[in-house]
Amino acid sequence: MDWKEILRRRLATPSTSPNKKKSEQELKDEEMDLFTKYYSEWKGGRKNTNEFYKTIPRFYYRLPAEDEVLLQKLREESRAVFLQRKSRELLDNEELQVGEKAGPKCKQFFTAKVFAKLLHTDSYGRISIMQFFNYVMRKVWLHQTRIGLSLYDVAGQGYLRESDLENYILELIPTLPQLDGLEKSFYSFYVCTAVRKFFFFLDPLRTGKIKIQDILACSFLDDLLELRDEELSKESQETNWFSAPSALRVYGQYLNLDKDHNGMLSKEELSRYGTATMTNVFLDRVFQECLTYDGEMDYKTYLDFVLALENRKEPAALQYIFKLLDIENKGYLNVFSLNYFFRAIQELMKIHGQDPVSFQDVKDEIFDMVKPKDPLKISLQDLINSNQGDTVTTILIDLNGFWTYENREALVANDNENSTDLDDT
Template sequence: MEKKWVAALKSYNEGKVHKTPAENDKEADIEFLRLLEEERKVEEEKDPSYKTIPRFFYKKPSNENSLYFRVRQEARTRFLQNKTAEVLDKEDLERLWFLLKENVSLPEDGTERINYDQFVYVSSMLPPKCRQFFTSSTFLKFERDEYGRIEIVPFFHYVVRKVNLFQTRIQISLYDSSGYGYLKEKDLENYIFELMPTFPQLQNLQENFYPFYVITAVRKFFFFLDPKRTGKILIKDMLTSPILAELYELRQDRWNMEDAVQNWFSVQSSLRVYDQYLKLDGDHNGMLKKEELAKYSSGLTKIFIDRVFEEYQTFEGEMDYKTFLDFVLAMENKKTSQSIQYFWRILDVYNKGAIDTFVINMFFRNVIEMLENRDKSGFKVDDVKDELWDMIKPEMPKCITCQDLINCGVGEVVISMLTDAKAFYDYDQRESSETDDFDDFNGEEEEE
């Protein structure tokens, strides 16, 4: 049977002309152009106007399982595979480092530096794919000494960083299901899920927690890189974001507990947030009610909690874990513009793009009521409001915009004062010698 199969294969290949990959590509291009020309002629027969007015709009097929999308995806995959072949591997980098060390330029002064002539010579000794790093513009990026030399070590580190960035871009692009340079939420979930086994810091993560970990990791990317909630993140934004670098810190074999706690993607951090969610879920139904979320922090006002549930996605008046993660990220990163935008939707009650004294009074009223219920009084609200305007310095008088909060540099303080009675009290008493604290701030409400 095997001999018949071999004979049949030989018979099929007899007379076949074996072509190089370049010849095959050229043949494919010619065939593609021929098909396009046929399609153009068919369209002209259907509508004669195409002979004088070229077609400029092509409706994209809506079915992602169509031949259009499948061919497009295959083309992108092959393109990325070809690009992968252009990336420097370990042997290329070792060869580059060896040549740089062997061609240190004179004078011998104990430093490892190279001038432009030697720089060009090293380039000529390397494979063509290495020469993209040996341009004159690249050489001029580095500080030169009196002899026109640059240091070898910083240049080599520059090449390594570029190679790692290129590899990462190709790797992420493979998960771009649409092929338009961005990742949807499901794309990013797939990327992180398949990346997890490569991280030493996640080796102790229990498998049944994997789905919750992936959701936790994905939310940080979307919170900071998609503040307008378009449902997609540009790959170029991911590559330039410190969030991706924070994720890749999990590649380290060892790190101290302080670094682990501060890293959102660590096992410790993800378990902390999930455990916090479970503790707030008093009725254990997997969702949070308003009164349950209010226990997140002792001074959060009722109007603030109500507005969170009004503005952000809830299910029959309850908050799921994904929405809770956005809330936590906003609360823990109040200084960032993305968090200020998150809170702005809550403060902008009438959706006018600006808030005035009436809205500020609306939020302050809840703050003062909470303080008075705990025998905290004597606050001069008008003085605080005047101070608020001085802090923000809005472009329009008595009217605050989101951009004003971002530009003023103390937006997080203003937000805390309007939404958190404890934060308001701490700010008001910042210069007081009293040591009163609010550790049991919501104790009375819980007893009731």
């Protein structure tokens, strides 16, 4: 018989004093007393609830405070020992050469699960040895890199702050042959350039920290570690943000724009960026929304600006530009905001002796390209989903970009003619 049945029968028993009626409150008190008694017995006789809570295992350990030096040192040492143990569990170069005697470390790779992952279309149900070897190499590299990054995770919470990643890249530089030519005086600027790409794309909410898991999942670390290749082609270096030529190009552009040599960029100086055809309205928004110092932009803020404009197809870049275009901070672009920016394009066209294009036509083209869920509003997600975000933003902020879009058919025809002429020769 459970406690509910006991309680029901006890309350159903007639009172020993039938002539004395109990008040409603007395009945409630008796019911609560009986409930407490039988519930305690049913739970094993625990009358003190504190005893019950003591049986719950501890699942939270607070991080030591800054003034708790001893606890911090203990935590750092224990994490270092843990990471060293994990590192020893990985295959080294000799063990990766799979021979007749595969050690215990290899056991994790010789499983049905791994085999199924690598099995594709072989009619005999086989997997390639090279394919298997590359898989193991990749897994070992990921674990090694994760351990290496975790050594810089001061908080031990699975993420890196900006200063943590800066330390990691700074100590990585001497191990990358493609960066041998960098002057040590340029190291701090190189590190800043490299770190900004990670944080611009992996920390869109600007929390100041990135998950180590996200770093491993993206391709940026592959690009950075590609610089270990001593024979990396010139073309690969030019397209790799982390290469020495790329970093020197970006920093060189910054220095060239800085006409007064004060280490910062004013709005007038930034207006000469690229083809110097961005509208003043857009530049005003850049300096309103982005972090500046006495109305001027530092190198770190400039890097965000460059990353956004050079990667306009990427969601993080579109988010950056969308925030600037959303002048009313409503979370969408409407006809008013589109007209606000395109009027500046029309003004530049007049200045350059071109016949202004009708806003109504451009507005219709933009909505046709994006096809937003709401026919009167364009959200950031609409821009991303349309795969036309780079074209739309270019039309609104850059005269040269708009001219290229407007004359795209003529430019394509001209390119085709040039190709034909080259083939004939």
